[in-house]
Structures are given as structure tokens and as C-alpha cells.
Amino acid sequence: MTEYPLEILERAKKIKVLVLDVDGVLTDGRIIYGNYGDEIKNFDVNDGLGIILLKRSKMKCVILTAKGSRVVTKRAKDLGIDKVYHNFHYKIKALHKIKRKFRVNDEEICFVGDDLIDIPVLKRVGLAVCPPNAMDDVKPFAHVLTKKNGGRGAVREVCDLLMKAQGIWDEIMACYFE
DSSP states (O other), X not given: OTTSXXXXXXXXXXXXXXXXXXXXXXXXXXXXXXXXXOEEOOOOHHHHHHHHHHHHTTOEEEEEOSSOOHHHHHHHHHHTOSEEEOSOSSHHHHHHHHHHHHTOOGGGEEEEOOSGXXXXXXXXXXXXEEOTTSOTTTGGXXXXXXSSOTTTTHHHHHHHHHHHHTTXXXXXXXXXXX
């Protein structure tokens, strides 16, 4: 775990809820509309497995997005996401709901965001993360910038960081090395 400074590892140890933006974090930020109004988003399978592995540690995982989407609801169900907050342009309002629902405080939340509307939440949480493809004005509010872009493995990096910092990586990985 030497790739992260001690301050980041200490923050990551306290996390109980991972909150994820969608467009630009779980996806590469592009939205494709089909001829019949259907919406297509690309999700990274490595991010998905990271979330599934993290959920084995009993950590809660939440999606917080400014847009409503059936595709996001389906992906959340497939991954066992605990709660989806759609249509929150003022994401700080959803943060208060998340804290009440999961009985956590700011320092026990990790949020991954990439755009201006994410700044209020990034400023409050215990571990604020942005992918490198985040808007430049947002990056200064992150404790961590991932190496991989949103929709291309950034979420997996965060999941791995949390599991390793909390000392559960070996336990979660044990079944794959038997």
C-alpha cells in the first residue's frame, strides 16, 4: 500500500459508504440515444467486479446522479448497489439523506465525482476522489486522483484502495488463490 500517502490510507480506513457519480465516473461520460429514445451507456466490467468485491466486505455502495436513467437502475441492481439517488442536481441534499439512511458521518463516506455539481459533496466527505478526466476546476477538491479514467477502471482503483486500506483485501481475494 505504499502507492498512497499515509493520510489517504487513514482516510480510507474510516470509509463505510462508497458513493459514486455515474456519467464520467461509472461511464466515460458519453450518452448515446437510439432511434427509439433508448439510452446507451458503457460500463466497465472491472469497475463492476470491484464493486461486487467491495460489497463482500459489507461496505455500502450508493449511486448519486443528477439524471434519472433506467439503464443506471439496471446496472445498480446487477451489482447489488444499496441505493440509487436519481435526479439530484444539488447533490449535497442527497448526501444528507445518505448519512441518515446509513447512519454515517461525513468522514465515513467516500465520494467519486467529476464535474462542478459534485464539488459540494467532494468538499464534505472523508475521502474525495476524481478520475483524471474530471473537469479541471473539480480536481483541486479531490484527496485522490485515480490513474484510470471514469468508465475505464477508476472505480475499481477506489474499491481496491478501500479494501487494502481496511485490511480486507487478502480475505476477499483468498477464494481466488485457493
